[in-house]
Amino acid sequence: MDVLVIGGGITGAGIVRDAVMRGLRVGLVERGDFASGTSSRSSKLIHGGLRYLAQGDIPLVMEAARERRCLTEIAPHLALSARMVVPVRGRTTAGLLKLRAGMWSFEKMAKVEAEDRHEIWRTEELVSHIAGLETERLQGAAVYTEYITDDARLTLETLKSAKRHGALLANYAPAVSIEEIGRASSGNGGSSSTTGLRVGVRDELSGKELRIEATVVVNAAGPWVDEVRNLSGGAKPRIQLTKGIHLVIPRERLPVDDIVVATAADRRMAFVVPHGDVVWIGTTDTFYRKPEERPTITREDVDYLLAAVNTNWPEARIGDDDVRGAWAGVRPLVAQEGKSPSEISRRHEILIEPNGLVSIGGGKLTTYRQMAERVVDQVLERLDRTADPCRTADIPLVEDGEPVAMARTTLGEDDVKVALEEECALSVPDVLERRIRANLFAADNGLSHVESVADAVGSRAGWNDQRRDREIADYRARIAEDVAWREGSQ
Ligand SMILES: Cc1cc2nc3c(=O)[nH]c(=O)nc-3n(C[C@H](O)[C@H](O)[C@H](O)COP(=O)(O)OP(=O)(O)OC[C@H]3O[C@@H](n4cnc5c(N)ncnc54)[C@H](O)[C@@H]3O)c2cc1C
Incomplete structure (x- = not known):
């Protein structure tokens, strides 16, 4: 494939959508569920950029304002x-x-x-x-x-759009190794030129490991960007x-x-x-x-x-x-020594490792589309290819059919069906936390639905009673954990 993206948060989702819409052969692997990292845990605001004016960061002001306008056009139901x-x-x-x-x-x-x-x-x-x-x-x-x-919904809709355009996506598929193709496998006397990277990916459902070769690999692992950079050798940490x-x-x-x-x-x-x-x-x-x-x-x-x-x-x-x-x-920010948390810039940075791994750190949910465009421009340079121009600002996220409303708390049978059949939900939290958001916004945190959701996911995934009960208990424990500070137990 041309490009493999590691990380299924908003940054990776934006990149995979842009790359496939420019005509590249693209895949994305996500360690857990899509949007299970920072991209379901933001303040859920599309900032106009005013807040960056106080920091004197004019380019970021302009970028946020432009991207906000763009989002209201391509996904009005999510802004x-x-x-x-x-x-x-x-x-x-x-x-x-x-x-x-x-x-x-x-x-x-x-x-x-x-x-x-x-x-x-x-x-x-x-x-x-x-x-x-x-x-x-x-x-x-x-x-x-x-x-x-709704940050998680924005991520899911971006990924669904990428999938409709031909991208291959896998959740519960962590990247566990990265090696150079050519240099690492050629041995004595072999070619030393690098033609791409080979990424070891573990399928968490089967436990099997597969190897994916891509000419360019993009590391969009958010808070885990340094960890993924280290899969191919000792990289100096850059993320704060x-x-x-x-x-x-x-x-x-x-x-x-x-x-x-x-x-x-x-x-x-x-x-x-x-x-x-x-x-x-x-x-x-x-x-x-x-x-x-x-x-x-x-x-x-x-x-x-x-x-x-x-x-x-x-x-x-x-x-x-x-x-x-x-x-x-x-927040996966690009480190700036001597600055307090709120002073560290929210701008993004693209890093290229000696083996060609392209990493992106920093940025905002609001500016994800622009960040993706810059990364894909870099990818095309590395591929030495021309491609279709970036179209992500012009084509709506949902091109046909009813858009899924944001931050729903009620649960119909049809909701659950979409989550399982079209959105790759594989566990109870996948449905209740990221596709429905009941854990945050429903009066009972989704607890009254936990058994019916476990039944729906379980009958599709072939769970036995033990697995079903464990999923239900785990979800209840997660809800309790979110308010564990009440007991002063931290
Ligand atoms: C408290 C808070 C409030 C915020 N509020 C706002 C806001 O209101 N507006 C705004 O614009 N921005 C906001 N942000 C910033 C925004 O949420 C982040 O910039 C954005 O979500 C980061 O997305 P990401 O895709 O880079 O990271 P993530 O969403 O964390 O995605 C990275 C993904 O990579 C996966 N991954 C890690 N390792 C591997 C591996 N080895 N293999 C495969 N996958 C892997 C992870 O599981 C994860 O899903 C906020 C951030 C925080 C923390």
Whole structure:
């Protein structure tokens, strides 16, 4: 094959879609389930780029704004427009005026459409929209448009589009080795020129290992990028992980209609995001040692977010018992020495190893399409080929049929059928956590459906009773684990 992509998060999904649509022969292998890494654990916002203006990162501002526009065109069902309200406090209106000036330059620079431009709310208007907000030193708010997405669904729809265009995809298929073709197998006197890479891939279902040869291999393993780089030899680490957590509470406990920025104790911004009958609050940003699918949520993480909410809504008194669910993820950032977690740039970087392995680190969900385009341009250079131009900005993710709505919490028979037959779901969490999102947003975290889902997956996969019961118990344990910080057991 021309290109093998390692990693089925949003970065790998974007790359495989772009590559196949340019006419290349492409495959993708994912260690666990598609989107089981960071790409199901973000704040689920398509950022316009304003936040990068404060860091002076103009190229990233432009890129995020352009990509946001593009996503609303190719996947409007996965980019729900919402008002973002940024309350400003101070003794005078200076802070509000400064923010207004920043917004104005951002909108000009990012060519923001007239209907998406900001407005300023004075205090009276602000408190009439956002009930219960602390009014001390409140001067008003800047209000602008942001977009809410379903990160895992965006990843799945991108992969499904790639599959429709001819890409080969496998989940539960970790890459376990990488070797050069030619150099490694030729021995004494053989050719030393590298013609590609051979990747050892383990099929987790059968336990068998197969070898896939590709002219170019792209490492899009997110938090595991350094680990995959090391499959072919000692590579100097380049990825710095930072962890972010989110808490989910019933919307009736914090009845907001807009995304609201709550300033935390360290002046960072925490987002309060309403969707359906829940509100999610996030996020934190702390260094994290090693990549994990389910990073640990600590008591300290939770207290930080609860304090941010309760300082901004003093009467709400949100406590542990209000938390219906929680999730944590790690950002695969490109390391920058001496910087704090929030100061590290969110830009991406493409790394090429001496053996030709192409790795991509950093970036955002919002900018995944542009990142993919750059990677595929590099791939074509390495293949020394011309190909069709990039079309991912023009062709919708769902070209025919009904798009699957985002972050559903109800479960019909048809939902489950799509998950199993079209979306390669192979376990109970695959269905309830990433295809339905019931673990996060359903009132009972999907627990009332766990047995029927286990039956549906099990009858397709040929599970015996023991396996079925183990899957059910595992799902229940995962839900309990998400709120284990309540016991102070971390
Ligand atoms: C708390 C938090 C909030 C965020 N909020 C936002 C936001 O609101 N908006 C935004 O734009 N961005 C946001 N981001 C950033 C965004 O989520 C990430 O940039 C993006 O999801 C990274 O995707 P990825 O595909 O690179 O990594 P991942 O999604 O982690 O995908 C990498 C995949 O590689 C697989 N893999 C690893 N090793 C192997 C192997 N050996 N073989 C095969 N597969 C392998 C993993 O299982 C994983 O599925 C946030 C991130 C965090 C942590």
